[in-house]
Amino acid sequence: MDKAKRNEGKAVTIYDIAKEAGVSAATVSRVLTSNANVRQDKKDKVLKLMEKYDFTPNALARGLTDTRSKVIGIVAADVRNPFYSEMFVACELAASEYGYMVVLGNSLGDTVREKLQLEKFQEQRVDAVIQIGGRADDMVLNPDYLEKVKQVTGRIPMVTTGNLEGQRCYQVRIDDGRGIELIMEHLLGLGHRRIAFVGGWMDIASTHDKFQRYTQLLKQYDIPFLPELVGKNGGYDPESGYATMGAMLAQGHVPTAVIAVNDFTAVGAMKSIREAGFRIPEDISVISHDNSYMAELVTPMLTSVEYHYQHFGEMLIGTAIRAIEGQEPPARQLVEPTLVVRSSTSIVRAS
Amino acid sequence: MDKAKRNEGKAVTIYDIAKEAGVSAATVSRVLTSNANVRQDKKDKVLKLMEKYDFTPNALARGLTDTRSKVIGIVAADVRNPFYSEMFVACELAASEYGYMVVLGNSLGDTVREKLQLEKFQEQRVDAVIQIGGRADDMVLNPDYLEKVKQVTGRIPMVTTGNLEGQRCYQVRIDDGRGIELIMEHLLGLGHRRIAFVGGWMDIASTHDKFQRYTQLLKQYDIPFLPELVGKNGGYDPESGYATMGAMLAQGHVPTAVIAVNDFTAVGAMKSIREAGFRIPEDISVISHDNSYMAELVTPMLTSVEYHYQHFGEMLIGTAIRAIEGQEPPARQLVEPTLVVRSSTSIVRAS
DNA sequence: GTGAAAGCGCTAACAC
DNA sequence: GTGTTAGCGCTTTCAC
Numbered sequence: 001m002d003k004a005k006r007n008e009g010k011a012v013t014i015y016d017i018a019k020e021a022g023v024s025a026a027t028v029s030r031v032l033t034s035n036a037n038v039r040q041d042k043k044d045k046v047l048k049l050m051e052k053y054d055f056t057p058n059a060l061a062r063g064l065t066d067t068r069s070k071v072i073g074i075v076a077a078d079v080r081n082p083f084y085s086e087m088f089v090a091c092e093l094a095a096s097e098y099g100y101m102v103v104l105g106n107s108l109g110d111t112v113r114e115k116l117q118l119e120k121f122q123e124q125r126v127d128a129v130i131q132i133g134g135r136a137d138d139m140v141l142n143p144d145y146l147e148k149v150k151q152v153t154g155r156i157p158m159v160t161t162g163n164l165e166g167q168r169c170y171q172v173r174i175d176d177g178r179g180i181e182l183i184m185e186h187l188l189g190l191g192h193r194r195i196a197f198v199g200g201w202m203d204i205a206s207t208h209d210k211f212q213r214y215t216q217l218l219k220q221y222d223i224p225f226l227p228e229l230v231g232k233n234g235g236y237d238p239e240s241g242y243a244t245m246g247a248m249l250a251q252g253h254v255p256t257a258v259i260a261v262n263d264f265t266a267v268g269a270m271k272s273i274r275e276a277g278f279r280i281p282e283d284i285s286v287i288s289h290d291n292s293y294m295a296e297l298v299t300p301m302l303t304s305v306e307y308h309y310q311h312f313g314e315m316l317i318g319t320a321i322r323a324i325e326g327q328e329p330p331a332r333q334l335v336e337p338t339l340v341v342r343s344s345t346s347i348v349r350a351s
Numbered sequence: 352m353d354k355a356k357r358n359e360g361k362a363v364t365i366y367d368i369a370k371e372a373g374v375s376a377a378t379v380s381r382v383l384t385s386n387a388n389v390r391q392d393k394k395d396k397v398l399k400l401m402e403k404y405d406f407t408p409n410a411l412a413r414g415l416t417d418t419r420s421k422v423i424g425i426v427a428a429d430v431r432n433p434f435y436s437e438m439f440v441a442c443e444l445a446a447s448e449y450g451y452m453v454v455l456g457n458s459l460g461d462t463v464r465e466k467l468q469l470e471k472f473q474e475q476r477v478d479a480v481i482q483i484g485g486r487a488d489d490m491v492l493n494p495d496y497l498e499k500v501k502q503v504t505g506r507i508p509m510v511t512t513g514n515l516e517g518q519r520c521y522q523v524r525i526d527d528g529r530g531i532e533l534i535m536e537h538l539l540g541l542g543h544r545r546i547a548f549v550g551g552w553m554d555i556a557s558t559h560d561k562f563q564r565y566t567q568l569l570k571q572y573d574i575p576f577l578p579e580l581v582g583k584n585g586g587y588d589p590e591s592g593y594a595t596m597g598a599m600l601a602q603g604h605v606p607t608a609v610i611a612v613n614d615f616t617a618v619g620a621m622k623s624i625r626e627a628g629f630r631i632p633e634d635i636s637v638i639s640h641d642n643s644y645m646a647e648l649v650t651p652m653l654t655s656v657e658y659h660y661q662h663f664g665e666m667l668i669g670t671a672i673r674a675i676e677g678q679e680p681p682a683r684q685l686v687e688p689t690l691v692v693r694s695s696t697s698i699v700r701a702s
Numbered sequence: 703g704t705g706a707a708a709g710c711g712c713t714a715a716c717a718c
Numbered sequence: 719g720t721g722t723t724a725g726c727g728c729t730t731t732c733a734c
Contacts, residue, residue, distance in 0.1 A: 011418075011506075013727055024705045029729055036730095039703060054502045059474040060420070061727035063411040064710045067362075080440055080644070085431040089457055101471055103454040106440055120452055123410040151405045155362075238648050267648050274650065293431070294648075297589055297618050299625065364711055375721045380713060390719060412711035415726045 012053040021045045032057055063125060072320050073121035075105045075114060077133030081236070082292035083262065087132050087161075090313025098321055100127075107134040115148045128157045128320040131169075136162030139203045157323030159316055163205040170323060172315050175334040176206050177213040179305040180259070182339040183287050184217045186303070187257045191348040192285065193223050196255035198244050199234035199265035207232075207261055210289075214259065228253040234265060241268025249276040256348045260288035263295050266302055270344075281346035291340050300343035307337050363404040372396045383408055414476060423671050424472035426456045426465060428484030432587070433643035434613065438483050438512075441664025449672055451478075458485040466499045479508045479671040482520075487513030490554045508674030510667055514556040521674060523666050526685040527557050528564040530656040531610070533690040534638050535568045537654070538608045542699040543636065544574050547606035549595050550585040550616035558583075558612055561640075565610065579604040585616060592619025600627040607699045611639035614646050617653055621695075632697040642691050651694035658688050 014028040021028070023042055030036045031046045038046075049055070063069040072095055076084040088104055095102045103126070105117035114135050121129050129152060135145045141163065149167055152158055159170040187195055197214050200207035211232070218225050228251070231244035241260060248255075249272065258273070260266035266288035270280055278284050280300060288295070291306035312335050322329040365379040372379070374393055381387045382397045389397075400406070414420040423446055427435040439455055446453045454477070456468035465486050472480050480503060486496045492514070500518055503509055510521040538546055548565050551558035562583070569576050579602070582595035592611060599606075600623065609624070611617035617639035621631055629635050631651060639646070642657035663686050673680040 011727085015727080025728080026705060026707095026730080027703085029727095030704085033729075037703065042704090054505070056470070056473045058415075058476060058727050060411045060414040060476055061710090062729075064409075064415060064712090064727080065729045067710080069411070078440070079430050080433065080436040082431065085436055089429070089431055089459070092457060096467075101456075105452075106443060108440070116447075119407065122407045125409060125411055154405070238644070271648075271650055293589070297622075297645075298649075299622060362711080366711080376712080377714085377722080378720060380711095381720085384713075386713090388719065393720090409711050412726090413713075415711080415728090416713045418726080 011058070012055045013058075014055075016053065017046060017049045017055060021049055067125075068324075069125050069127055070099060071101045071103060071124065071126045072317065073105065073117075073124070073126035073129040074102050075107055075117045075121070075129065075131050075134060078106050078108055079104065081264065082294060083290045084133060086292060086309045087313060087316075090309040091130065091317050092313075093310070094314045094317035098317065100317070100321065102130075102317075109134075111135055111142050111145055115145060118148050118152050122152060122155065126156065127324045128159065130316050130320055131158060131160040131162060131164070132316075133161065136160045136164050137204050137206060138163060139205055139208055157320060159319045159323065161316070170319050170329055171332045172312070172319055173332070173334055174206065174307055174312075175336055176209040178334075179289060179337040179339075180210050180213040180217065182305060182337065183259055184214070184221075186339055186341065186345065187259075187285065187287065188221060190257075190285065190345060192257040193348075194226070194229065194255045194257070195223075196229040196231065196248065196253075196258045197261075198231040198248070198258055198269050199241050199261035200232060200236060201234075202232050210261065226253075229255050234261070236262055236264055238264050238268035238271075241265030242272045243268075245269035245272035246276070249273070249278075254278070255284060257285040257287065257345065260286060262290045263288050263292045263302060263304060264290075266304075266344075267294060267298055270298060281344050282349060285345040285348075287345050295340070295342065298344075303342045303345040304340055305337045306340045307335055311335070362409070363406045364409075365406075367404070368397060368400045368406060372400055418476075419675075420476050420478055421450060422452045422454060422475065422477045423668065424456065424468075424475070424477035424480040425453050426458055426468045426472070426480065426482050426485060429457050429459055430455065432615065433645055434641045435484060437643060437660045438664060438667075441660040442481065442668050443664075444661070445665045445668035449668065451668070451672065453481075453668075460485075462486055462493050462496055466496060469499050469503050473503060473506065477507065478675045479510065481667050481671055482509060482511040482513060482515070483667075484512065487511045487515050488555045488557060489514060490556050490559055508671060510670045510674065512667070521670050521680055522683045523663070523670055524683070524685055525557065525658055525663075526687055527560040529685075530640060530688040530690075531561050531564040531568065533656060533688065534610055535565070535572075537690055537692065537696065538610075538636065538638065539572060541608075541636065541696060543608040544699075545577070545580065545606045545608070546574075547580040547582065547599065547604075547609045548612075549582040549599070549609055549620050550592050550612035551583060551587060552585075553583050561610075561612065577604075580606050585612070587613055587615055589615050589619035589622075592616030593623045594619075596620035596623035597627070600624070600629075605629070606635060608636040608638065608696065611637060613641045614639050614643045614653060614655060615641075617655075617695075618645060618649055621649060632695050633700060636696040636699075638696050646691070646693065649695075654693045654696040655691055656688045657691045658686055662686070 018025045079085045107114035153168040234240040234244035287303045289305040291304040295302035295304040319329045369376040430436045458465035504519040585591040585595035638654045640656040642655040646653035646655040670680045
């Protein structure tokens with residue numbers, strides 16, 4: 001750990017290489033970027049010296065001239081949530097295909113943090129930012145946050161999975177309405193009519209959309225809407241799924257099926273259902289969204305709406321890169337969900 | 352999304368600000384860094400202009416002179432695993448306390464990717480790199496990887512939660528032996544003597560350490576070591592926990608308690624135990640490591656070894672920053688685990 | 703094909 | 719206090 005020793009490895013620059021190779025820095029730069037032709041023997045000599053000195057080009061210096069950092073910033077709500085970690089990894093893989101790098105910042109539900117992250121990304125001169133979850137999903141956007149968004153979008157492309165309606169953002173959204181359709185078709189097909197909706201906040205766009213479609217479909221199928229079977233204001237974590245579901249059951253409102261806003265909530269709800277003495281799926285079917293690995297971990301395994309993370313990530317990154325390169329991708333794209341049926345849903349029991 | 356419009360917001364620089372404010376660029380830089388005093392009225396004028404033009408300092412240019420990017424690179428195995436996402440968020444929070452930023456790269460079990468990540472970080476001139484999981488945990492280090500590590504440590508400090516013995520790395524390791532001690536004390540206190548060990552690969556340092564201590568303690572307490580109760584080569588995911596445990600039970604080897612290498616494996620093992628017709632914890636107790644949120648999600652909730660992520664993250668970041676600042680932190684530090692007792696473990700049944 | 707020179711946006715002596 | 723002057727390491731015209 002001797003500092004001395006570390007310093008002697010001091011930044012080797014293209015000038016050092018150039019001098020020793022008996023060429024100019026420009027030539028070294030040329031072999032580095034392979035943007036122009038260099039005579040083979042010089043190229044070889046340079047390459048060998050780079051190897052010898054463990055030369056690593058300075059991305060900062062490079063970015064200064066390029067105005068292209070090849071870095072995409074991702075601000076997500078919280079990677080500890082499997083949905084976001086799946087999305088992040090999907091983006092990371094997609095980006096590396098294109099020679100881009102991604103950097104992640106978590107907003108952790110804090111508007112200030114989220115703004116700070118955007119600011120950091122701006123300072124870092126990322127080529128684009130992708131916003132997954134967080135404030136961008138709010139139905140009513142925080143004005144402070146909005147101002148920051150305007151500032152960012154004024155300079156670089158921003159793609160979001162959220163709302164940000166009216167902003168100069170590229171949207172790549174999950175078709176939440178379609179997800180609910182798949183769910184309802186499935187449940188109705190199994191004979192369910194007392195279908196609860198659990199979790200989430202209605203001021204979050206995706207949840208709002210889901211709920212809207214849920215009520216619409218009930219009406220469409222002539223099923224009475226029962227407010228007591230709606231456990232909104234639940235949040236997105238297991239605890240709130242547990243609490244919301246528990247409260248509903250405790251009040252004697254027993255559905256035959258429960259739609260959870262995500263797998264986390266579903267897991268909490270399942271626990272609560274069991275503790276109330278019901279069996280899954282015999283007494284109550286449970287169905288949810290995200291199809292994260294959680295869905296396969298629980299018993300019975302969850303029927304869940306799947307978004308095809310890999311594809312989703314590719315769309316996000318692809319859109320960002322096309323925007324960076326001035327190719328004007330569509331302003332709005334939808335991700336088609338599918339339903340993965342497992343064992344947490346079954347035919348409604350004859351009661 | 353009109354490109355034209357975006358371009359007109361072209362990079363405002365300190366020179367633009369300086370000119371309009373009627374001061375020199377140096378002065379603008381001074382108010383930016385607040386490293387030196389500037390007359391209040393000039394400062395105000397500059398500040399106002401920065402606001403007006405949404406000036407955002409270019410971190411690349413800044414890093415070019417500073418040789419201090421205020422960025423720490425973290426390479427983790429896979430954020431989709433709760434252990435790593437918890438660690439990452441803990442580091443992110445700790446770093447922001449110190450005015451540092453962290454960037455994440457996932458190695459995803461691929462040596463090539465891991466080397467690439469290190470290389471990227473080097474190019475980005477991060478001030479330090481923190482290695483959590485991945486190749487650094489191997490008992491026998493891949494020579495290619497090792498070379499890259501040497502290259503990195505030759506320039507910037509590297510702190511690792513892994514092995515990397517003999518390298519110029521700062522180690523901040525979990526005291527895995529101590530974790531097993533806590534587990535064994537707990538289990539022995541409950542009367543268990545047929546204790547299985549499930550999951551992990553023995554060529555991973557942390558698993559190796561756990562297993563070593565496990566056999567040591569058995570001997571110490573005069574309990575015969577039963578190889579049939581060891582399900583190594585299991586990996587770290589739910590599937591392998593499920594498979595390994597299933598195989599053991601199928602062969603008629605039924606322990607009274609199972610030590611899982613992490614929560615993921617534990618969840619898989621639990622499923623397998625149930626499917627084999629045993630109850631948890633009445634027939635078989637289950638205990639694991641990591642105490643991730645998974646531990647509280649499952650039924651019964653898992654007794655698990657906790658590492659205090661926040662503190663762990665602070666140690667990692669603190670060590671990195673001290674090293675960056677030339678303060679020579681200790682070469683090796685241990686994280687003390689504790690045991691969180693929940694309901695997956697109980698007194699061994701009278702059989 | 704290759705070198706010289708300018709410049710990317712900022713910081714840090716160094717004078718005044 | 720504040721301006722001037724060098725760079726930081728790289729890319730990129732522009733000549734030759």
